[in-house]
Amino acid sequence: MKRPRSNLLARLRGDASVAVLTGAGISAESGLPTFRGAGGWWKNYRAEDLATPEAFQKNPRLVWEWYNHRRDLVRQHAPNPGHFALARLESFCKTFALITQNVDGYHQRAGSANVSELHGNIMKSRCSGCGHECEAGAENWKDGLPYCSCNALYRPGVVWFGEALSAAVLRDAFITAENCQVFFAIGTSSVVYPAAALPQLAHERGAYVVEINDEATPLTPRASEFLQGRAGEILPTLVKFIQ
Numbered sequence: 001m002k003r004p005r006s007n008l009l010a011r012l013r014g015d016a017s018v019a020v021l022t023g024a025g026i027s028a029e030s031g032l033p034t035f036r037g038a039g040g041w042w043k044n045y046r047a048e049d050l051a052t053p054e055a056f057q058k059n060p061r062l063v064w065e066w067y068n069h070r071r072d073l074v075r076q077h078a079p080n081p082g083h084f085a086l087a088r089l090e091s092f093c094k095t096f097a098l099i100t101q102n103v104d105g106y107h108q109r110a111g112s113a114n115v116s117e118l119h120g121n122i123m124k125s126r127c128s129g130c131g132h133e134c135e136a137g138a139e140n141w142k143d144g145l146p147y148c149s150c151n152a153l154y155r156p157g158v159v160w161f162g163e164a165l166s167a168a169v170l171r172d173a174f175i176t177a178e179n180c181q182v183f184f185a186i187g188t189s190s191v192v193y194p195a196a197a198l199p200q201l202a203h204e205r206g207a208y209v210v211e212i213n214d215e216a217t218p219l220t221p222r223a224s225e226f227l228q229g230r231a232g233e234i235l236p237t238l239v240k241f242i243q
């Protein structure tokens with residue numbers, strides 16, 4: 001990795017308030033497919049068939065098949081050095097907030113404490129009837145479908161396309177972006193809103209925006225610094241430079 005600019009290191013060594021937005025790219029090195037990159041889910045499947053309320057209404061078995069497969073992948077794999085480096089970074093910073101679009105829970109497993117899950121968590125289920133929430137595996141499965149005790153179907157505890165994000169989680173994410181001094185956008189294609197608006201807002205409010213991605217995105221021209229490469233290599237090196 002090329003040495004980060006000294007003003008980034010100085011900011012991180014000082015008392016800068018740091019916000020981080022992560023996307024599927026940070027879990028790619030754990031072995032979880034991304035959505036839009038090579039081998040990404042949306043290269044082979046249509047989001048409309050798997051990740052919308054309409055898809056669940058039309059074919060809940062198919063939707064659950066896909067989510068169960070992804071739950072298996074999350075169980076089989078583990079957080080990587082990128083996740084662990086962010087947990088280390090949090091321990092150096094006076095103010096630190098991690099906002100993730102990922103539903104795998106790997107940041108928490110790596111030790112990050114202040115994590116907001118914008119798109120929910122794949123290891124949770126929510127009843128489509130009464131709204132009851134439970135952990136993966138606690139559902140009552142019958143003929144490939146999970147039922148709640150109220151007899152309605154459970155759905156995955158994630159946010160689908162066409163659904164609103166939790167208003168409270170989103171409000172806090174915007175407040176974080178508005179008030180931070182350094183904003184990291186890591187492993188996200190920066191095309192899915194409202195998450196993609198967060199680094200833009202941070203930039204408009206004067207934050208130093210650092211993008212870490214193995215390729216350029218729509219955010220790149222606005223980033224104060226673009227660290228091109230793998231998050232699992234760049235983040236541990238960055239943390240070493242700060243120490």
Ligand code: OAD
Pocket residue numbers: 022023024025026028029034035036037040047051101102119159160161186187188189190191192212213214215217229230231232
């Ligand atoms: P994407 O799959 O759209 O983008 C992943 C990004 O990570 C790409 O820009 C890659 O270049 C980059 N990348 C891949 N491997 C990397 C690595 N090792 N290090 C650094 N960068 C790497 O994933 P998201 O931006 O997270 O939403 O997608 C946003 C949302 O769209 C997801 O939360 C999901 C999806 O459809 C829903 O399902 C609602």
